[in-house]
Amino acid sequence: MRIGFDAKKAASNLTGIGNYSRNHINLLAGNKDLECTLFIPGRGKEECLEAITGLDDMKIISPSGNSSINRTYWRNFSIVNDIKKSGVDIYHGLSNELPFSIKKAGCLSVVTIHDLIFLRYPDTYDFLQRKILTLKTRYACRNSDAIIAVSEQTKRDIVEFYGIPEEKVTVIYQGCHNVFKQVVPLSERESIRQQYGLPEKYMISVGTIESRKNHRAVIEAFAEAAEDITLVLVSKRTRMQKDIETLVDSLGIKEKVRILNNVPLSHLPALYQGSIGAIYASYFEGFGIPVLEAVTSGVPVIAATGSCLEEAGGKGAVYVNPFNPHEIAEAISRISNDSEFCRELVEGGKEHLNNFTDKALSSKIYDYYNMLLNRSL
Structure with missing residues (x-):
């Protein structure tokens, strides 16, 4: 073939x-x-x-x-x-x-x-x-x-x-980069955390800062959630970043939000694995690869309903209305305080990842090509 x-x-x-x-x-x-x-x-x-x-x-x-x-x-x-x-x-x-x-x-x-x-x-x-x-x-x-x-x-x-x-x-479905499938040693995670000056307890959100990604609702939710957690936004610098920084200042939570630009791929696994969880509240995606990256990294995830993120996260995420900051805030608090709930999400994520192994995906692609050729005969 x-x-x-x-x-x-x-x-x-x-x-x-x-x-x-x-x-x-x-x-x-x-x-x-x-x-x-x-x-x-x-x-x-x-x-x-x-x-x-x-x-x-x-x-x-x-x-x-x-x-x-x-x-x-x-x-x-x-x-x-x-x-x-x-x-x-x-x-x-x-x-x-x-x-x-x-x-x-x-x-x-x-x-x-x-x-x-x-x-x-x-x-x-x-x-x-x-x-x-x-x-x-x-x-x-x-x-x-x-x-x-x-x-x-x-x-x-x-x-x-x-x-x-x-x-x-x-x-x-698509898989995610193999770097997310490797467990990062604790010493390396700690080194990268210190390199970016992050606290020990943080939640990570990876995705370009633009309106569709819904960072505004996430920040409003963090302002509402009375939790000792830092929100770490990982994004290339965009025109909208200034608006987000202004919102953070107006809500008085500057000490609770960090924005990291130009983070290399090699650092992302450590940042995911060092977090207490990941949040991705985009109100529309084609697939939502950051959700799969987070599940693969073995952390609990908060993701949005309304498009396809349930397909990416499966049982490894809790799903919230992206247009309801209060609902997002409640999920943040639960991730922060309910260790048993977090454990269930991580275990559910492991089960979900069986759909994304190299063997499963390569077999599906090969069988698909084979089917097309046989159908054309």
Whole structure:
């Protein structure tokens, strides 16, 4: 079985869809029944390429020129000729899009759709960005032979917004980075905690500070909860961070909230594992990878209802109304004070993680490709 991947994000993005793409490819590495070809429209980043397992055994196809215009044109249009020449059985677009004229590539096509948040909450995207995303995802969904959705929520959105038949969309969950599966020694956790100047008792929230992530409600909940806990927000710096800092000051809880920018991936496992719990109250996600990261790290989680976070957290989280700070505050207090409840969440999380083992995910992906090829015969 010969599979070709759109590996732009795998080769160049250190987070998000880049992590998903590398993990997807890595899950299949070493399968002797598979021959993987990576289509990369540029040189990529060394750190990303080094994280792809078995790269030396994979065929890499790139455009002849390296200008930005040439790379963009190749990935969207002329790549179809290279896909056809490569002889792959399936071409898989891992990041919401497929080349235009994909039907001329002479192979089956699959696209992974991560979310349609730009349609569900259009005000969170600027006009041009929303139009481009809509054009690309709509084309990919309508012209692919099959679609992978990363959650049931995303599947429902694909069916609702684009009128795609349900049977065309298969849900295959994503895993999280392997660094979260390792237990960090206590001494290292303590060292990293001190490096960031954090107290011993803190709750962590990992996610970009933007309106949809709902940091405002979380901070209001911390102001209400009469607990001796520090809230640690881990985010790249955004325009909204200043608004959040102003809110913290106005509520008089500056000593209870820390914002950490530019935290490397290598420090996140220690920060998760050193916390008393994680909180992720985003009111809409395509999957919610920070929830899975926290459950994998073995800490109790507070997550929001309303989209797909129950799929990511399973029995490892307590779920709250993201628009009700009082309900969030009650969950914070319970995590802080009820050790038996926390133990039950952690145990429930361990059970839930059976759905996300490398073996379970790789088998599902391989069986899916096999099914598509057998169906096309």
